[in-house]
């Protein structure tokens with residue numbers, strides 16, 4: 712896995728510090744989250760995600776699952792201030808997928824509604840995925856128990872869909 716790097720960078724003398732950044736120009740290196748085979752820049756703050764949306768229209772936000780509603784409201788308020796209340800950028804918040812931060816499972820919409828308090832006690836929800844009530848209360852992934860999620864935001868501009876980086 713690292714042999715091609717060793718050839719390029721002259722062997723294993725650089726312990727634990729692979730020099731992979733020499734051809735990058737980004738000022739602040741960011742973490743990435745791989746979702747469905749695509750790398751998303753990963754942020755902890757909504758302001759940083761919004762900077763990324765302004766630059767590249769994508770980004771992932773790591774949140775406590777139970778803070779999903781607060782995160783979406785915060786994004787909504789800030790993106791509406793930039794793009795307008797009825798902009799696609801604002802609407803894309805609500806189609807943004809929510810994935811477990813650890814096992815990367817995508818949570819169904821009923822889980823997103825549940826952490827927003829969308830289901831009262833005793834509410835019958837036809838067709839909802841089992842486990843959504845527990846998720847609404849604890850924010851724990853049913854698969855691995857992780858309580859953090861990634862809000863994966865993608866905004867596709869109609870004229871940018873075919874633009875590639877290389």
Ligand SMILES: [Zn+2]
Nearest residue numbers: 811814852855
């Ligand atoms: Zn999980």
